[in-house]
Amino acid sequence: xxxxxxxxxxxxxxxxxxxxxxxxxxxxxxxxxxxxxxxxxxxxxxxxxxxxxxxxxxxxxxxxxxxxxxxxxxxxxxxxxxxxxxxxxxxxxxxxxxxxxxxxxxxxxxxxxxxxxxxxx
Amino acid sequence: xxxxxxxxxxxxxxxxxxxxxxxxxxxxxxxxxxxxxxxxxxxxxxxxxxxxxxxxxxxxxxxxxxxxxxxxxxxxxxxxxxxxxxxxxxxxxxxxxxxxxxxxxxxxxxxxxxxxxxxxxxxxxxxxxxxxxxxxxxxxxxxxxxxxxxxxxxxxxxxxxxxxxxxxxxxxxxxxxxxxxxxxxxxxxxxxxxxxxxxxxxxxxxxxxxxxxxxxxxxxxxxxxxxxxxxxxxxxxxxxxxxxxxxxxxxxxxxxxxxxxxxxxxxxxxxxxxxxxxxxxxxxxxxxxxxxxxxxxxxxxxxxxxxxxxxxxxxxxxxxxxxxxxxxxxxxxxxxxxxxxxxxxxxxxxxxxxxxxxxxxxxxxxxxxxxxxxxxxxxxxxxxxxxxxxxxxxxxxxxxxxxxxxxxxxxxxxxxxxx
Numbered sequence: 001x002x003x004x005x006x007x008x009x010x011x012x013x014x015x016x017x018x019x020x021x022x023x024x025x026x027x028x029x030x031x032x033x034x035x036x037x038x039x040x041x042x043x044x045x046x047x048x049x050x051x052x053x054x055x056x057x058x059x060x061x062x063x064x065x066x067x068x069x070x071x072x073x074x075x076x077x078x079x080x081x082x083x084x085x086x087x088x089x090x091x092x093x094x095x096x097x098x099x100x101x102x103x104x105x106x107x108x109x110x111x112x113x114x115x116x117x118x119x120x121x
Numbered sequence: 122x123x124x125x126x127x128x129x130x131x132x133x134x135x136x137x138x139x140x141x142x143x144x145x146x147x148x149x150x151x152x153x154x155x156x157x158x159x160x161x162x163x164x165x166x167x168x169x170x171x172x173x174x175x176x177x178x179x180x181x182x183x184x185x186x187x188x189x190x191x192x193x194x195x196x197x198x199x200x201x202x203x204x205x206x207x208x209x210x211x212x213x214x215x216x217x218x219x220x221x222x223x224x225x226x227x228x229x230x231x232x233x234x235x236x237x238x239x240x241x242x243x244x245x246x247x248x249x250x251x252x253x254x255x256x257x258x259x260x261x262x263x264x265x266x267x268x269x270x271x272x273x274x275x276x277x278x279x280x281x282x283x284x285x286x287x288x289x290x291x292x293x294x295x296x297x298x299x300x301x302x303x304x305x306x307x308x309x310x311x312x313x314x315x316x317x318x319x320x321x322x323x324x325x326x327x328x329x330x331x332x333x334x335x336x337x338x339x340x341x342x343x344x345x346x347x348x349x350x351x352x353x354x355x356x357x358x359x360x361x362x363x364x365x366x367x368x369x370x371x372x373x374x375x376x377x378x379x380x381x382x383x384x385x386x387x388x389x390x391x392x393x394x395x396x397x398x399x400x401x402x403x404x405x406x407x408x409x410x411x412x413x414x415x416x417x418x419x420x421x422x423x424x425x426x427x428x429x430x431x432x433x434x435x436x437x438x439x440x441x442x443x444x445x446x447x448x449x450x451x452x453x454x455x456x457x458x459x460x461x462x463x464x465x466x467x468x469x470x471x472x473x474x475x476x477x478x479x480x481x482x483x484x485x486x487x488x489x490x491x492x493x494x495x496x497x498x499x500x501x502x503x504x505x506x507x508x509x510x511x512x513x514x515x516x517x518x519x520x521x522x523x524x525x526x527x528x529x530x531x532x533x534x535x536x537x538x539x540x
Binding site for chain 1: 197226228229230231232233242246250251253271274289522
């Protein structure tokens with residue numbers, strides 16, 4: 001586990017999300033009312049890039065595609081949301097943001113595996 | 122010898138049956154509709170080339186016989202084809218000609234096909250993976266399992282072309298259907314991955330069969346000054362026009378003298394794998410696809426019939442994927458100088474078929490169009506067209522020489538034995 005530099009705290013304006021490459025790990029930093037969260041760059045529902053489709057209001061992150069949402073303060077799931085948001089710990093030192101990264105956090109997505117070469121046979 | 126009265130003009134020529142066709146098969150709306158149903162919905166059609174969807178999640182859309190089609194490359198690199206129609210309310214799912222699903226659509230997500238109408242989503246195997254507010258509206262009466270896309274038979278073959286058949290149970294596999302028409306070129310087309318470097322399409326006021334006829338007969342080289350000065354010699358006239366099962370033909374090669382044409386240089390420097398320079402092969406497949414390999418460049422025409430007197434022709438030029446920039450530039454130059462929109466020959470061919478289109482407008486009087494030349498199955502023999510119309514008559518159950526009569530088998534053209 002190491003703290004990796006992500007960005008300057010001023011890089012992410014209040015109530016916005018921005019995607020960064022932290023030493024090879026892609027993540028999104030969310031500024032919710034002046035506090036920060038860092039998490040994988042896609043929505044755990046259907047891989048939607050949250051930098052583009054995430055909305056932050058009243059400390060709640062909502063993916064605008066299918067309205068899954070999380071309270072960024074408590075990380076509780078809201079509404080129809082079915083999966084928790086995975087997060088990296090974040091610290092701010094001298095105006096710089098660092099994320100505690102062991103390995104990349106990823107979600108399992110439904111994947112229709114299996115050979116379908118015999119579809120018509 | 123003499124001009125003809127109306128009655129004489131309409132009489133059959135003094136040729137054997139099968140050596141002419143009735144012009145109504147180019148002009149009649151009812152026959153046209155039957156062709157879509159009886160032929161185009163049951164034969165193998167190359168819809169694009171695999172290099173047009175080079176990366177996982179790339180797609181290409183097209184249509185066969187008015188049915189919209191989408192071809193995708195899955196994360197497993199398999200190319201699959203589907204009807205481009207949402208099972209929910211019949212919306213066209215993807216309306217772009219090509220692109221990538223790596224990027225999300227406004228109402229969908231990355232790596233899925235999305236119907237923008239109600240945000241239903243499908244994966245690259247055609248499975249439905251998302252129904253918006255599924256439980257609220259359908260409870261358990263209809264689930265994602267019930268509403269996948271219609272999968273179509275699809276194969277990548279003969280130089281990486283993507284072939285689709287709307288019939289789940291075609292009369293023959295693609296391999297058997299092609300009947301060795303690609304035989305002489307197979308090694309050349311399959312040695313290296315090919316890549317499309319040229320694409321244009323034209324909507325032409327003529328019948329699709331007239332375009333294919335022009336690709337099947339070389340007698341009209343009298344229209345092409347270029348072909349006369351670079352070709353006409355003993356080897357040219359000795360080329361074989363060979364017929365294969367299922368209505369296909371292959372025209373054999375000879376050495377073209379490109380430097381005989383003013384402004385052109387020899388093209389000896391660049392060829393295709395396993396092929397000496399300056400060769401010229403042609404493969405014409407029923408019901409309207411043409412593969413034309415002139416030494417350094419491969420051209421492919423695909424016809425999409427729109428009406429009895431309207432056809433969309435898609436023209437592709439291909440080289441080798443591994444071409445150096447210099448080789449690619451040479452191939453493009455060679456391709457465009459003959460076949461590009463401002464090329465030496467293409468516009469002349471279009472003058473020919475639009476002239477025929479002008480004389481076969483819907484409602485025009487039935488006439489005879491002659492296909493009666495016999496020259497020992499060489500280049501100016503019209504056996505290619507006779508062979509094609511025999512196949513056409515079989516699929517349509519109408520004689521091309523008189524479409525009011527049902528098909529009766531009369532072999533007019535000797536077919537090459539399968540290997």
